[in-house]
Amino acid sequence: MKGKKQHHEEHVDETWLLPYSDMMTLLLALFIVMFAMSKVDNQRAQQLSEQFNSILSGGTAVLQSGGTNxxxxxxxxxxxxxxxxxVAEQDKMLKVKNELEKDIKNDGYADKMQVELNGEGLTIKIQDSVAFKSGDSDILNQFTPVLVKISNMIRDLDNEIRISGHTDNVPIKNAKFRSNWDLSYMRASNVMNFMVDKCKIAQNKFSIQAYGEFRPKYDNSTEAGRAKNRSVDILIVRKYTSNPKK
Structure with missing residues (x-):
């Protein structure tokens, strides 16, 4: 008896499914993106247009909003x-700078305090010798009127305020401070707390930075340079990236 012939089934080529599924996935992603774009409201469109300001210098290009109107x-x-x-921010900061410089000169602190206005903002640099005892972080009573004046001038500015502490490179280690970092932090913290508690500046405007000896602007090899490096700096940070010439 002859054996039955075996029938071999031919397998259908299904390799086309892979690119097809990829294409369907891409189409689905495209539809999701288009749907999301159609739901952008006017406020979000305004935010996007403001973000483009930093890279677009002009022209008549427009950003279409898909809102209801x-x-x-x-x-x-x-x-x-x-x-x-x-421009408005620059004018306010320039006015504060001029008033501060006048008061600093009248109060006899011209050689111990500097005011600088640049692209980052308005910086008030206070050397430690006028505000603190050597190696201490408590604000001297005779300097508090100056902090009150500064606070009164900047209270109404709608800007972030960063207070940073700096020291020279002479090591410190005593019962109160383990390092220059600790000293620089406590000095910045005490200035901030004074401006919040005594001068009623909103506390959510503030941040603190402690650099110790690691951001010197002057030569630490001389006594004059070390004296200038020991400071607390109050920076009123610009909200606008552009810096108009004035």
């Missing part, structure tokens, strides 16, 4: 608003 936000108009805000 279909409004069009012009990038060049957003840039003009940014520039207007920057």
């Amino acid at each position: 279909g409004s069009t936000i012009k990038i060049d108009e957003a840039i003009k608003l940014e520039e207007a805000g920057s």
Whole structure:
């Protein structure tokens, strides 16, 4: 008896499924992105246009908003608003700088305090000898009126305030401070607490930085340089990235 012939089934080539599934995945992703873009509201569109300000210098390009009113936000108009805000901020900081420099000179601190206005913001540099005893972090009573004046001038500015402590490179280690870092931190902290508690500046504006000896601006090999490096700096940070010439 002859054996039955075996029938071999032919397998269908299914290699096409892989690129097909990839294509469907990409289409799905595209539809999701398009749907999300259609739901962007006017406030988000305004935020996006402001973000483009830093890289676009002008022109008539527009950002289309998919909100209910279909409004069009012009990038060049957003840039003009940014520039207007920057000019207004510059004017306020320049006014504070001029008033501070006048008061510092009248109070006899011209050689111990400096005020600088640059692209980062307005910096008030206070050398330690006028505000603290050597190796201590408590604010001297005779210096508190100066801090009150500074606080009164900057209280209404809608800007972040960073207070940083700096020392020279002479090591310190005593019952109160293990290092220059500790000393620089406590000095910055005490200045901040005074401005918050006594001068009523909103505490959410503040941040503290303690650099110890590691950000010197002057030569630590001389006594004059070390004296200038020992300081507490109050920085009123710019909100606007542009820096108008003035």
